Structures are given as C-alpha cells and as structure tokens.
Amino acid sequence: RRWKSSSLCAKQQQQQQRKSKLPKGAWCLPWIGETVQYFTQSPYQFYHERVSRYGGIFRSHLQGYPTVLTSTEEAARFVLVAHHKSFQPYYPIVGQFLGLNTMKKGLLDTIRKSLDIQTFPKPPLRSQRDYITSIDSIARWVLSAWDTQSPVRTAEESRKFTFHVVLHAILTLAPCDESMKLMHDYIYLLSWMESPRIRDLWSRSSMNQKKKEEIQAWLLPRIVERRTESVMKNDILQFLMGSVDENGEKLTDDELKECLFPMFIGGFETTAALLGWIIKYLAENPEVLQNVKAEHQSIRMAKTSNEEPLCCSDLDMMPLTWRVIQETLRLANIVPHTIREIVDDVDFKGILFPKGWKAYISFLSVHLSPKNYKNPLKFDPSRFEVSQDNGAYMPFGLGNHTCVGRLLVKLEIMIFIHYLVITYR
Numbered sequence: 001r002r003w004k005s006s007s008l009c010a011k012q013q014q015q016q017q018r019k020s021k022l023p024k025g026a027w028c029l030p031w032i033g034e035t036v037q038y039f040t041q042s043p044y045q046f047y048h049e050r051v052s053r054y055g056g057i058f059r060s061h062l063q064g065y066p067t068v069l070t071s072t073e074e075a076a077r078f079v080l081v082a083h084h085k086s087f088q089p090y091y092p093i094v095g096q097f098l099g100l101n102t103m104k105k106g107l108l109d110t111i112r113k114s115l116d117i118q119t120f121p122k123p124p125l126r127s128q129r130d131y132i133t134s135i136d137s138i139a140r141w142v143l144s145a146w147d148t149q150s151p152v153r154t155a156e157e158s159r160k161f162t163f164h165v166v167l168h169a170i171l172t173l174a175p176c177d178e179s180m181k182l183m184h185d186y187i188y189l190l191s192w193m194e195s196p197r198i199r200d201l202w203s204r205s206s207m208n209q210k211k212k213e214e215i216q217a218w219l220l221p222r223i224v225e226r227r228t229e230s231v232m233k234n235d236i237l238q239f240l241m242g243s244v245d246e247n248g249e250k251l252t253d254d255e256l257k258e259c260l261f262p263m264f265i266g267g268f269e270t271t272a273a274l275l276g277w278i279i280k281y282l283a284e285n286p287e288v289l290q291n292v293k294a295e296h297q298s299i300r301m302a303k304t305s306n307e308e309p310l311c312c313s314d315l316d317m318m319p320l321t322w323r324v325i326q327e328t329l330r331l332a333n334i335v336p337h338t339i340r341e342i343v344d345d346v347d348f349k350g351i352l353f354p355k356g357w358k359a360y361i362s363f364l365s366v367h368l369s370p371k372n373y374k375n376p377l378k379f380d381p382s383r384f385e386v387s388q389d390n391g392a393y394m395p396f397g398l399g400n401h402t403c404v405g406r407l408l409v410k411l412e413i414m415i416f417i418h419y420l421v422i423t424y425r
C-alpha cells in the first residue's frame with residue numbers, strides 16, 4: 001500500500017510540475033474557448049492584448065483544441081526549424097475540405113515537389129524565357145481590359161491574373177470561358193473558407209461539396225485527354241504523371257485529380273491579396289509610386305517596342321519593386337500565422353508545449369513588433385535597402401515547410417507591376 005501511495009504521489013507531483021510549466025492564458029468558455037474573439041478581432045489586436053497580458057507565448061482554447069500561441073521569432077524558429085519533428089502541419093477547416101488531412105501518405109510531398117517553383121524556370125520543366133513570356137502575356141491580357149472598365153475592381157482583377165498564372169503552370173491552359181468559370185468556382189469556395197459563418201454552415205456545406213465535385217469532374221477529362229497526347233507539355237500535370245508514389249507506382253487518374261484540386265487554392269488567392277495590398281500602398285505613397293514608375297520606364301525605354309515582353313535580365317533591374325514587395329509582405333501579413341499539431345511534449349525555456357495541443361505560430365506579431373522593426377506600422381520600403389537579416393522576416397514561413405511558391409510570387413508580381421505603372425495612373 002505504501003508503494004502504491006508513493007507512486008500516486010509521484011504521479012501527482014509530475015502532473016503538478018507539468019501544470020506549472022503550461023503557458024499563461026485564459027480558457028474562457030468550455031470547448032469554444034476564445035474562438036469567437038479569435039475570428040472577430042483583428043489578428044493584430046488578438047495577439048497584442050494577450051501578449052501584453054501573458055507574455056510572448058500564451059495559451060488559449062481555439063477551434064475545439066487547447067492551444068499554445070507564439071509571437072516571437074525565437075519561438076517560431078524553435079517550432080518550425082529546430083524541433084519541427086515534434087510539430088506536424090495541421091490544416092483545420094480548409095485542410096479538411098481540400099482533403100489534405102486525409103490524403104494518402106506521400107501524396108502531399110508529391111504536390112510540394114511538383115509545385116517547387118524553384119525548379120520551375122529551369123529545364124526540364126519549363127524554359128525560363130517561355131515561363132516569363134507566358135506570365136507577361138497574362139498580365140497584358142488582364143490589364144488591357146481595364147481601359148473599358150470603370151471602376152476597376154482591383155481585388156477581382158488581381159485574382160484574374162494570379163489564377164491564370166497558376167492555371168498555366170498546372171495545365172498550360174490559356175484564358176478562356178472555361179478558365180473563367182473554373183476561377184469563379186474556386187472564388188466561391190474560397191469565400192467560404194476565408195470567413196465561414198455558422199448560420200450558413202448547412203446550406204453552404206452541400207453547395208461547397210457540389211462545387212468541389214464540379215471542379216473535379218472538369219479536371220478528370222483533362223487528365224484522361226493528356227494521357228493520349230503525344231506531345232509532352234512543360235507543366236505540373238505532366239510532372240505529376242511522371243511521378244511515382246512511395247511504392248514506386250504511377251499516380252492514378254483519381255489521385256492526380258486529388259492532387260490538382262487543392263493546388264489552385266494555395267497558388268492564387270495569397271498572391272492576389274498581396275497584389276491588392278501593393279496597389280493600395282503605392283496609391284497611398286505617391287513618392288514611392290513615382291520612383292517605382294521611373295524604375296519601370298527606364299526598363300521599357302531600353303526595349304524596341306511596347307510589345308516586346310520582359311525577359312529574365314529585366315527582373316534584375318527592379319530593386320525598388322522588390323523592396324515594395326518585401327515591405328508589403330511584412331506589413332500586410334498575407335499569411336498571418338501557421339498551425340502545427342504538437343506530437344511530443346516539448347520544453348521551450350521552461351514553458352511546456354504539451355503533446356496533443358495545437359500550436360499557432362504568428363508571423364504577424366514578429367513582423368509588427370517594434371523590437372524588430374522601427375516604426376512597424378509604417379509602409380517604408382527603404383528599410384529593405386539594408387539587409388533585414390535579423391531573423392525576424394518570415395512571410396513565407398520557415399524550415400522544411402517554407403512556401404514553395406515564393407519565387408513565382410516575386411516573378412509574377414514584378415511583371416504585373418511593370419505593366420500596371422507604365423500603362424495607368
């Protein structure tokens with residue numbers, strides 16, 4: 001009996017020790033926790049209030065799970081780089097709908113590999129010049145229609161551009177009625193994923209499922225058709241068709257469909273949002289706009305005509321545009337955080353990240369902290385004239401899940417801005 005009570009005591013002690021190492025924070029309501037506040041407050045406000053109350057790492061209860069939230073670059077590096085094996089990617093609402101959480105093992109890696117834009121402009125996937133020329137013509141196609149539009153809805157137009165860039169990369173399909181319908185179907189799905197409303201839960205879930213099936217039904221014949229084509233295309237579908245799974249087997253048509261469906265989502269909405277923010281910041285900062293314009297006019301003046309497309313070396317002549325992109329990514333925080341599932345108990349400087357909880361890693365708090373950036377809420381591209389290599393810049397994430405689209409983002413935004421500022425006020 002004495003042995004039993006001493007082992008009980010040790011267990012209780014252990015539990016108490018564990019409890020004392022939990023981050024500070026509030027649980028609020030059972031199950032719901034602070035989910036309502038999380039979705040209704042701006043992310044900046046949500047973090048700011050709690051960081052000043054509890055410190056850089058705090059706990060909460062979000063979307064049904066006990067959660068640790070981090071706001072410092074050191075903690076982000078700890079979770080995403082140093083101890084990434086104990087923190088597995090987790091996609092709540094979007095991931096469930098896209099099938100990412102239930103996808104066959106290895107298929108997600110195949111998607112990542114095929115999307116790894118770093119290999120995009122290099123042979124054998126696609127020649128660099130062809131790649132830039134195709135994005136160039138999509139930018140011109142979108143912007144040429146602005147002449148007759150009043151007003152121009154930049155959010156929609158940005159999506160039109162970025163969607164067709166991704167569509168071209170995935171299926172080598174030029175803009176057409178079908179592509180516009182596909183884009184609208186995706187926008188419909190995204191409108192729900194970005195701000196799901198409880199009152200629409202039931203009506204939307206069947207509509208969403210219907211849209212998803214429609215998109216997949218559209219994709220399937222494209223895949224079947226591709227199998228019969230004799231000429232190899234330089235796109236993601238071709239790459240996927242040549243890939244094998246972990247058992248060395250080629251992907252089936254259904255697996256290909258499963259891979260292609262979520263690719264569009266990651267690929268166009270984020271970049272469209274970035275473009276929208278850039279246009280806003282340029283409009284609000286006429287001096288910066290003037291200098292960006294001058295940068296692009298000198299590139300255009302070196303061309304033989306207005307129709308000559310941009311080439312690779314032109315992109316090296318856009319240092320200010322690149323600084324505008326970097327500063328917009330810092331300030332607008334297109335992807336404000338990422339989520340991980342904690343698969344082992346991990347200790348960070350005496351604070352416990354408990355197994356079974358979720359971890360939210362905020363990029364936004366890092367980018368908007370006065371400790372990392374002077375005057376952090378000011379749009380100031382000149383801060384990137386000197387390297388911001390302080391470890392506190394992570395708009396594309398960190399570690400082995402860093403965004404595979406980051407080079408495509410730079411390329412497509414630079415090309416679009418070129419034609420935007422030389423053509424329009």
Ligand code: HEM
Pocket residue numbers: 089111112115166266267268270271274334335338339394395396397398400401402403404405406408409
């Ligand atoms: C402004 C535009 C973009 C931003 C700000 C952005 C941001 C991010 C961030 C922060 C992550 C890391 C997520 C994590 O650690 O969990 C990520 C991952 C990813 N991004 Fe992007 N992204 C952008 C555009 C794109 C584009 C254009 C594509 C594809 C063409 C893309 C494909 C992906 C994929 C597949 C991953 C997952 C990588 C992995 O888990 O290994 N992204 N992105």
